[in-house]
Amino acid sequence: MTVVAFLWLELLAITAINISFCNGSSYMGCIQSEREALLRFKQDLEDPSNRLASWNGDGDCCTWHGVVCNNFTGNVLVLHLTPSQAAFFLITFDLSAQIDGQRSRFGGKINPSLLNLKHLTYLDLSANNFEEIQIPEFLGSMGSLRYLNLSSNRFQGMIPHQLGNLSNLQYLDLGRNNDFQSLYVENFSWLSGLSLLKKLDLSNVNISKASKERLVINALPSLQFLRLSFCGLHRFPPLSFVNFSSLTFLDLSSNNFQGTIPDGLQNLTSLKYLDLGFNDFNSSVPNWLYKLSRLEDLSLGGNHWQGTISSAVRNLSFLKTLDLSSSNLEGGIPTSFRRFCNVRSISMSSMNLNQDISEVLEIFSKCVSAGLESLDLASSNLFGHLTNQLGQFKNLEFLNLFNNSISGPFPSSLGELSSLRVLVLSGNKLNGTLSEVHFSGLTKLIYFGASGSSLMFKNTAEWIPPFKLQILLLRSYHLGSQFPSWLHSQKHLLVLDISNSSILDTLPAYLFKAPFQIVYLNLSHNQIYGKIPNLMESSKLESLDLSSNNLSGPLPLTPFNMHELNLSNNSLSGSISHFLCYKMNEAKRLMQILILSKNFFHGELPDCLGIGKT
Numbered sequence: 001m002t003v004v005a006f007l008w009l010e011l012l013a014i015t016a017i018n019i020s021f022c023n024g025s026s027y028m029g030c031i032q033s034e035r036e037a038l039l040r041f042k043q044d045l046e047d048p049s050n051r052l053a054s055w056n057g058d059g060d061c062c063t064w065h066g067v068v069c070n071n072f073t074g075n076v077l078v079l080h081l082t083p084s085q086a087a088f089f090l091i092t093f094d095l096s097a098q099i100d101g102q103r104s105r106f107g108g109k110i111n112p113s114l115l116n117l118k119h120l121t122y123l124d125l126s127a128n129n130f131e132e133i134q135i136p137e138f139l140g141s142m143g144s145l146r147y148l149n150l151s152s153n154r155f156q157g158m159i160p161h162q163l164g165n166l167s168n169l170q171y172l173d174l175g176r177n178n179d180f181q182s183l184y185v186e187n188f189s190w191l192s193g194l195s196l197l198k199k200l201d202l203s204n205v206n207i208s209k210a211s212k213e214r215l216v217i218n219a220l221p222s223l224q225f226l227r228l229s230f231c232g233l234h235r236f237p238p239l240s241f242v243n244f245s246s247l248t249f250l251d252l253s254s255n256n257f258q259g260t261i262p263d264g265l266q267n268l269t270s271l272k273y274l275d276l277g278f279n280d281f282n283s284s285v286p287n288w289l290y291k292l293s294r295l296e297d298l299s300l301g302g303n304h305w306q307g308t309i310s311s312a313v314r315n316l317s318f319l320k321t322l323d324l325s326s327s328n329l330e331g332g333i334p335t336s337f338r339r340f341c342n343v344r345s346i347s348m349s350s351m352n353l354n355q356d357i358s359e360v361l362e363i364f365s366k367c368v369s370a371g372l373e374s375l376d377l378a379s380s381n382l383f384g385h386l387t388n389q390l391g392q393f394k395n396l397e398f399l400n401l402f403n404n405s406i407s408g409p410f411p412s413s414l415g416e417l418s419s420l421r422v423l424v425l426s427g428n429k430l431n432g433t434l435s436e437v438h439f440s441g442l443t444k445l446i447y448f449g450a451s452g453s454s455l456m457f458k459n460t461a462e463w464i465p466p467f468k469l470q471i472l473l474l475r476s477y478h479l480g481s482q483f484p485s486w487l488h489s490q491k492h493l494l495v496l497d498i499s500n501s502s503i504l505d506t507l508p509a510y511l512f513k514a515p516f517q518i519v520y521l522n523l524s525h526n527q528i529y530g531k532i533p534n535l536m537e538s539s540k541l542e543s544l545d546l547s548s549n550n551l552s553g554p555l556p557l558t559p560f561n562m563h564e565l566n567l568s569n570n571s572l573s574g575s576i577s578h579f580l581c582y583k584m585n586e587a588k589r590l591m592q593i594l595i596l597s598k599n600f601f602h603g604e605l606p607d608c609l610g611i612g613k614t
Contacts, residue, residue, distance in 0.1 A: 028074035030061035037116035038067070038076070046107035051083070068122075075119035081106065082126045082149075105129040112138045119144055126173065127152040134158070135174070135183075140165045147171040151201065156182040159205065164190030170222075175203035181232055185210050191220065199225035203251070208232040227251040229275070236262050251275040253299065261286055271295060277323060278302030285329075290315045301325035301347065311336045319343055325376065326350040333360055341367035345374040349400065353377070356384035357406050365389045378402035378424070385409075391416040402449070403427035410455065415440040426451040426473065433458045442467050451475035451497070457484065464489050471495040475522070483508050491515045497522040499545070506530035507551075512538045524548050524566065532556040532567075546570070547595065555579040555596075564593040573600040 035057075042055050054064045061076065062069035068078035083104040106128040114120070121144050131154040139148070140162025148166070151173040159174060166172075172194065177183045184206035191200075197220050207228065224246050233255040248270050257279040265274075266288040274295060282304040290312040298316065301323045308331035309324065319340055325347045332355035333348070346364075353360075360382065364372065369392040382404040391413025393399075399417075402424045409432030410425075418441045431454040439445070445467035456478040462485075469490050479501040488510060496511075496518055503526040511518060512535050522545040531553035535541065543564040551567070554574040558565060576596065 028070075028072065030059075030069065031074045031076075034074075034076050034117055035061040037113040038064070040113035041111045044109040044111040048107075049104040051081075051104055051106070070119070073119075076117045077119060078122040079114075079117075079120065080122065080124045081128070082124050083128065107131060109133065110136050110139075112136065114138075115141060117142075121145060121168075122147040124149040125153065126150065129154055132156050132182075135160055135163075137162045139163065142166065143168065145169055149173040150177070152176045154178055157184075159183060159185050161190035164193035167193055168196060169194050170196050171199045172197060173199065173201040174205060175201035175227060175229075177204055181206035181230070194220060196222055198222050201225070201227040202231060203227045203229040204231070206232050208234070222246055225249040229253040229255070231255055233257065245270055247271065249273040253277040253279070253302075255279055257281060259283060261289065263288070265289075266291065268292070269294070272318075273297040275299040276303070281305065285310060287312055292316070293318070295319060296342075297321040299323040301327050304328050309334055313337070314339045316340075317342070321345040323347040324351065328352075330354070333363055335363055337363050337368065338366045342371065343368055344371055346372065347374070347376040348380055349376045349378040351380045353380045353382060355380075355382060357382045357401075357404070358384050358387045358389075361387055361389040365392050369393045370395070372396055373419070374398040376400040377404070380404060382406055386411050388413040390414060393417060395419050397444075398422045400424040401428060405429055407431070410434060410438060412437050414438045415442065417441065418443060420445055422447040424449045425453060425455075426475075428453055430455050432456070435459060436463050439465055439467065445469065446492075447471040449473035450477060453477065456480075459484075459486065461485050468492045473497045474501060476500045479503060481505065493518050494540075495520045498526075499523060500525040502526065503528060507533055507546075509533040512541070519543070521545070532572075535559060535562075538562075555601075558591075563591045565591055566593070566595040567599065568595045569598040571600060572596075573602070575603040576601050576605075577603065 038055060038061050039057060042052050045052070052065060055061070061067055062074065066079055066081045067076060068080070069076050106125070107130060110125070110130065115138055120142060123142070123145060124147070126149045133155065134157035135150060135155050137160040140160060143166065145166050146168050148169060148171065155177045163172070174183065181204060183204070185202075187210050200220070200223060208231070226247060226249065229251050233252070234257070236257060247268055250268065250271060250273065253275040254277070259281065260283040261276065261281060263286070269292065271292050272294055274292070274297070277299040278301070280303065284307045285300065285305055287310070290310065293315055295316050296318050297320060299321070302325070305327050307329065309329050311334045313334070314336035317339060320342055321344060326349065330352045332353050360377070372393055373395050374397060375393075376398070378400045379402065382401070383406065385408035386406060388411045390411055394417070396417055397419050398421065400422070403426070405428065407429040410430060415438050420442055421444050423445060424447070426449045433456050435458045443466045446469055448469060448471070451473050452475065457480060465486050470492050472490065472493060472495070475497050477498065479498055481502065481504045483503060483505050488508070493516065497520075499522045503523070505528060507523070507528055507530060510516065511521065512533055514537060517540040518538065519540050520543045521541065524545045524547040526549055528546070528549040528551060530551065532546065532551055533556070535544070535556050535558050538559050539561065541559055541562055544562065545566040547566045548569040551570040551572060553572065555567070555572060555576060555578075
């Protein structure tokens with residue numbers, strides 16, 4: 001179980017302890033003064049998607065959205081008001097879900113009526129949009145709070161020292177509030193009042209002004225989770241880790257640390273998660289790091305390490321995630337990696353491995369292959385041929401081999417990777433044929449990229465793929481002279497790029513009709529001919545590139561949301577007035593990028609543009 005999952009379960013247990021589940025008539029319902037406090041809180045919120053529709057004066061506030069009460073006393077214990085779609089920590093290709101999450105965020109102000117919720121132990125306002133206001137000082141007077149999450153908002157200004165009065169607090173997340181560190185602290189003295197704290201997240205908080213002070217975390221004997229990423233640190237604050245026996249999670253990534261890793265970190269023998277990525281370390285990786293034998297997640301990428309990958313890494317036998325990407329480490333993957341029987345994710349992109357891919361697969365084909373879920377080896381100077389050992393990676397969900405020198409045909413064992421969701425092969429020297437056999441078991445594939453390779457598709461006209469792609473990138477690929485018939489089955493596509501693929505065909509109208517909801521479409525540099533079909537039904541289409549084809553006829557009508565259109569270097573003709581104007585003196589909302597050059601348009605530029613005649 002991860003540290004984060006453990007903390008969540010523990011905090012849920014805290015809430016459960018305080019809730020007495022009702023038995024018949026023992027249920028109390030909402031307390032009137034607390035109902036009124038919630039209604040005043042609602043009045044100051046901006047709620048564009050009406051998430052709080054259930055909050056009304058006549059209702060039982062214990063049944064309202066995001067509210068949990070003690071069933072015996074009726075007191076409000078929990079306010080959980082993060083948007084339901086706002087799982088921003090998850091990687092998703094569902095663009096519509098992301099947009100819905102953005103629209104459902106609260107804004108406005110946080111009313112001090114919350115002070116009337118005397119028994120509130122859990123307050124989560126994360127992932128909303130309290131734009132450019134300060135964190136309210138009055139929150140420091142809510143003494144019953146054990147859980148406070150204000151992350152992923154847009155708070156600014158100084159973190160109020162009054163939060164140090166929350167002596168019962170066990171979980172405090174103020175991270176990821178602004179990309180430009182407009183939230184800051186001037187000193188850490190207020191932390192000394194939080195002796196029960198188990199999780200502290202100050203990511204994206206500017207703590208550079210206070211970095212010369214001791215971080216006062218010796219006063220936090222129960223601290224298990226500490227995140228200080230993107231905090232503007234140039235040097236390690238003078239932390240004393242001697243009494244830090246409980247710390248299991250430490251994230252100091254994306255700062256400006258230089259030189260070597262301080263030796264003091266080796267005393268953190270309970271660490272399970274360590275992230276030092278994207279700093280300016282420029283020494284060799286110290287050997288004592290590999291003595292932190294409990295490590296499960298280690299990220300050292302984005303630094304300027306010297307030397308090679310040490311074989312001493314074999315001591316980290318509990319490792320589940322390893323990230324060495326963009327780290328300047330050279331040499332191949334050592335055979336000691338065969339011992340990583342618990343590993344789930346390996347990222348070694350943008351390294352100089354200079355290694356045969358078949359050797360890499362052989363090393364990983366032992367116990368590593370049984371549990372590996374993510375393998376990122378992009379831009380790592382790999383060469384040689386892929387082998388059928390690839391079929392042993394039954395749990396692999398993400399495979400990125402982008403921009404290497406891997407050559408030869410693709411093994412048929414690819415079709416055995418039934419868990420695969422993302423496959424990136426672009427920028428290699430692969431050749432030969434991909435047939436139905438290669439995709440036979442890929443029922444979960446949603447992302448396939450093979451641009452710039454010499455692979456060719458070979459399939460029957462009746463073939464219906466087992467996958468439902470959301471992203472398909474086959475630029476400069478030997479796709480065939482016609483649009484592949486199997487493309488008609490890919491109704492979940494959001495991004496499609498099959499430019500420069502030797503297509504000699506007319507545009508398939510189904511791409512621009514429901515149920516297709518394509519957002520980005522690039523069919524440029526082919527030999528597509530005929531007229532452009534009606535685009536008005538493409539309600540989600542934002543970017544369309546049909547340049548350098550043989551298209552003819554008039555300009556099409558375009559959907560209102562499209563912001564990028566390239567129709568250059570075709571044989572389109574006619575007037576452009578209807579395309580640019582609603583009426584004689586009323587211009588349409590113009591898109592951000594519009595390229596119509598090298599066609600056969602005629603007539604005058606319409607007056608609605610106000611720029612005169614041609």
